[in-house]
Amino acid sequence: MAAEKVYRASTTAPVNIAVVKYWGKRDAKLNLPTNSSLSVTLSQSDLRTLTTASCSASYPASEGDSLLLNGEPSDVSGARTQACFRELRARRAALEAADPSLPKLSTMPLRLVSENNFPTAAGLASSAAGFAALVRAIADLYELPASPSELSLIARQGSGSACRSLFGGYVAWRMGEAADGSDSMADQVAEAKHWPDMRALILVVSAAKKGVSSTSGMQQTVATSGLFQERIAKVVPENMARMEKAIKERDFEAFAEVTMRDSNSFHATCADTYPPIFYMNDVSRAAIRAVETINQAAGRTVAAYTFDAGPNAVIYYLEKDTEAVVGTFFHVLGGAIDGWKDSVIKGLKPTVSLDEGAAGLLKGGVSRVILTGVGEGPVKTEEYLVAEDGSPVRR
Amino acid sequence: MAAEKVYRASTTAPVNIAVVKYWGKRDAKLNLPTNSSLSVTLSQSDLRTLTTASCSASYPASEGDSLLLNGEPSDVSGARTQACFRELRARRAALEAADPSLPKLSTMPLRLVSENNFPTAAGLASSAAGFAALVRAIADLYELPASPSELSLIARQGSGSACRSLFGGYVAWRMGEAADGSDSMADQVAEAKHWPDMRALILVVSAAKKGVSSTSGMQQTVATSGLFQERIAKVVPENMARMEKAIKERDFEAFAEVTMRDSNSFHATCADTYPPIFYMNDVSRAAIRAVETINQAAGRTVAAYTFDAGPNAVIYYLEKDTEAVVGTFFHVLGGAIDGWKDSVIKGLKPTVSLDEGAAGLLKGGVSRVILTGVGEGPVKTEEYLVAEDGSPVRR
Numbered sequence: 001m002a003a004e005k006v007y008r009a010s011t012t013a014p015v016n017i018a019v020v021k022y023w024g025k026r027d028a029k030l031n032l033p034t035n036s037s038l039s040v041t042l043s044q045s046d047l048r049t050l051t052t053a054s055c056s057a058s059y060p061a062s063e064g065d066s067l068l069l070n071g072e073p074s075d076v077s078g079a080r081t082q083a084c085f086r087e088l089r090a091r092r093a094a095l096e097a098a099d100p101s102l103p104k105l106s107t108m109p110l111r112l113v114s115e116n117n118f119p120t121a122a123g124l125a126s127s128a129a130g131f132a133a134l135v136r137a138i139a140d141l142y143e144l145p146a147s148p149s150e151l152s153l154i155a156r157q158g159s160g161s162a163c164r165s166l167f168g169g170y171v172a173w174r175m176g177e178a179a180d181g182s183d184s185m186a187d188q189v190a191e192a193k194h195w196p197d198m199r200a201l202i203l204v205v206s207a208a209k210k211g212v213s214s215t216s217g218m219q220q221t222v223a224t225s226g227l228f229q230e231r232i233a234k235v236v237p238e239n240m241a242r243m244e245k246a247i248k249e250r251d252f253e254a255f256a257e258v259t260m261r262d263s264n265s266f267h268a269t270c271a272d273t274y275p276p277i278f279y280m281n282d283v284s285r286a287a288i289r290a291v292e293t294i295n296q297a298a299g300r301t302v303a304a305y306t307f308d309a310g311p312n313a314v315i316y317y318l319e320k321d322t323e324a325v326v327g328t329f330f331h332v333l334g335g336a337i338d339g340w341k342d343s344v345i346k347g348l349k350p351t352v353s354l355d356e357g358a359a360g361l362l363k364g365g366v367s368r369v370i371l372t373g374v375g376e377g378p379v380k381t382e383e384y385l386v387a388e389d390g391s392p393v394r395r
Numbered sequence: 396m397a398a399e400k401v402y403r404a405s406t407t408a409p410v411n412i413a414v415v416k417y418w419g420k421r422d423a424k425l426n427l428p429t430n431s432s433l434s435v436t437l438s439q440s441d442l443r444t445l446t447t448a449s450c451s452a453s454y455p456a457s458e459g460d461s462l463l464l465n466g467e468p469s470d471v472s473g474a475r476t477q478a479c480f481r482e483l484r485a486r487r488a489a490l491e492a493a494d495p496s497l498p499k500l501s502t503m504p505l506r507l508v509s510e511n512n513f514p515t516a517a518g519l520a521s522s523a524a525g526f527a528a529l530v531r532a533i534a535d536l537y538e539l540p541a542s543p544s545e546l547s548l549i550a551r552q553g554s555g556s557a558c559r560s561l562f563g564g565y566v567a568w569r570m571g572e573a574a575d576g577s578d579s580m581a582d583q584v585a586e587a588k589h590w591p592d593m594r595a596l597i598l599v600v601s602a603a604k605k606g607v608s609s610t611s612g613m614q615q616t617v618a619t620s621g622l623f624q625e626r627i628a629k630v631v632p633e634n635m636a637r638m639e640k641a642i643k644e645r646d647f648e649a650f651a652e653v654t655m656r657d658s659n660s661f662h663a664t665c666a667d668t669y670p671p672i673f674y675m676n677d678v679s680r681a682a683i684r685a686v687e688t689i690n691q692a693a694g695r696t697v698a699a700y701t702f703d704a705g706p707n708a709v710i711y712y713l714e715k716d717t718e719a720v721v722g723t724f725f726h727v728l729g730g731a732i733d734g735w736k737d738s739v740i741k742g743l744k745p746t747v748s749l750d751e752g753a754a755g756l757l758k759g760g761v762s763r764v765i766l767t768g769v770g771e772g773p774v775k776t777e778e779y780l781v782a783e784d785g786s787p788v789r790r
């Protein structure tokens with residue numbers, strides 16, 4: 001008999017780093033947040049997940065759906081992943097019911113292969129890019145007419161912040177009000193090209209030990225922090241409004257202040273959790289001091305720090321201030337660690353000198369850097385991680 | 396002519412460590428707080444200030460009032476110290492006006508000599524004990540009929556937390572409502588003998604650099620933290636009520652939980668300040684982890700951490716749990732550092748082993764310990780730091 005056709009679709013999806021943080025679920029099963037959030041999508045030339053989704057009647061039903069992640073078999077039986085598969089299959093099944101001439105892809109096992117172009121060791125939240133790529137790739141495979149916002153509803157159920165990785169540029173996740181989560185989705189506040197000179201320097205800080213996972217951490221905060229309600233009721237709504245305005249007006253000073261204040265507020269509610277959760281360490285705090293020193297020396301705000309659920313510092317700045325920001329950190333950290341780009345650091349003079357304490361902590365605690373900037377959303381690609389015969393591509 | 400008489404009075408006053416923290420002024424001039432607070436008075440055999448107040452017509456008016464603190468001349472021209480002198484002199488002057496036979500001490504220069512029995516290097520807030528001793532000694536010199544609560548009104552104007560050091564045991568500072576501060580004073584929640592087996596282990600942590608002073612730090616928090624209002628409006632009032640109940644019922648589990656939660660809440664508002672204020676460092680956090688480990692191993696809450704405006708950990712525990720608490724830290728820190736008491740550590744077996752990370756941070760970062768417990772308020776003494784001829788006593 002003729003070999004059954006293998007259907008394939010490949011997409012890349014970006015990482016996003018929030019400037020107004022998502023922390024807290026009002027519905028854990030549906031991944032509905034206690035507050036809206038806003039992020040900057042980072043360039044896929046530096047940080048991206050490439051995922052190929054494939055399905056075929058020739059795939060043994062006994063194997064079921066499968067995912068190969070960075071060369072390792074990955075469990076897809078979790079409720080989050082299953083929810084994404086279920087939602088996408090239902091939409092495909094509806095198309096097939098409306099047009100019987102369509103192949104019954106919704107009935108075939110899914111074989112997914114996914115790879116990140118950045119070290120998992122970096123401790124960067126890769127689940128956002130991962131679920132965004134997974135959802136986008138399957139949607140393309142199924143040829144769903146779904147908009148990015150509609151797909152963000154699905155990706156959200158895989159990993160909350162993944163819904164923001166379905167867009168490029170500056171992206172808001174609206175918390176919504178509906179109990180079924182039908183209005184908790186992402187939209188684009190501004191395209192990357194609206195404010196293209198936004199840059200990010202990521203200081204990868206090696207944590208002594210893995211901190212509390214964000215999933216359980218945020219639930220503990222919601223349950224025990226006496227200050228958390230104030231954050232979601234007042235602080236975040238104000239920060240969302242200020243941040244959208246700052247982005248629309250390309251006002252970096254305002255962007256930076258809200259970014260730093262919101263990161264501080266988020267980590268404050270973690271410290272107010274019982275027992276307390278600490279994601280930042282002395283190296284993280286040294287990065288904060290460094291940013292404050294750089295801004296003081298510049299006489300204006302040229303850099304903004306933000307921290308997710310870990311010790312890594314993400315420092316946003318504008319391309320024109322590369323010397324003041326990157327030059328200072330390159331001078332302190334030296335060229336020995338990975339991640340510097342010759343095109344960026346070439347000819348940078350050290351403009352600011354940090355106090356010895358902060359410099360020593362950074363030198364001892366930063367294991368690598370990542371230089372990137374604002375970028376585009378998921379991109380369909382002809383690069384496949386599944387061969388035409390359905391076998392994973394060896395690389 | 397016969398030498399003019401030198402009038403003298405000596406008192407000792409204790410340090411207090413808050414379990415519900417004072418952080419924020421609603422009136423900086425009068426030292427009126429944004430919230431009530433509650434503290435444990437620590438034993439003066441370990442931590443105390445001894446102050447002799449003296450005055451004499453023979454003291455040259457040109458010298459004015461003076462204070463010799465730990466052998467060094469100390470400025471008394473500050474508004475805080477002047478407020479205490481003014482308030483005390485006014486009360487003495489009223490007595491003199493009512494009884495012309497009384498010597499006119501209110502018109503004589505004050506010569507004060509003060510000494511702490513603990514190293515200033517320990518970075519323990521000594522201003523509380525210092526102003527409490529200063530006010531109590533002058534009040535005794537002037538033979539004022541003032542109650543400790545009335546004197547707490549005066550000491551509060553010198554240093555807010557000093558008002559709590561005028562009592563022994565368990566002490567509340569009621570924030571009050573009057574604009575003139577006439578109802579912002581301390582009272583005793585319970586005597587030391589009501590719950591005498593309360594102990595404190597202080598881990599003195601050497602800070603990389605001096606942090607923001609509490610006076611300016613709390614003003615920055617009031618001005619910039621979006622979470623602070625929630626703390627003073629809801630969190631602290633609840634903690635005050637729970638803490639008073641826990642103390643009255645000698646309920647250590649409740650005492651410990653409120654103590655740790657309130658310390659977390661206080662430091663969370665510091666982290667939410669813009670720019671953020673960090674008093675704790677990685678060593679402080681290791682102490683928190685150690686306390687959590689000790690409590691888990693005991694299967695109940697036997698230790699409670701609290702941190703003031705610095706990295707030192709104060710760990711409260713009950714005498715019966717000395718082995719679980721002190722034994723664990725002694726085993727980790729070793730006997731090389733100062734502050735262990737043979738009477739306390741004799742025969743203590745290590746009952747809990749900490750993870751290597753926390754143990755390493757503590758071993759590297761704790762410079763000395765202080766073993767103490769709940770104690771009495773100011774005590775009048777015949778030990779004078781000013782000789783009968785008015786000269787400072789050399790020791």
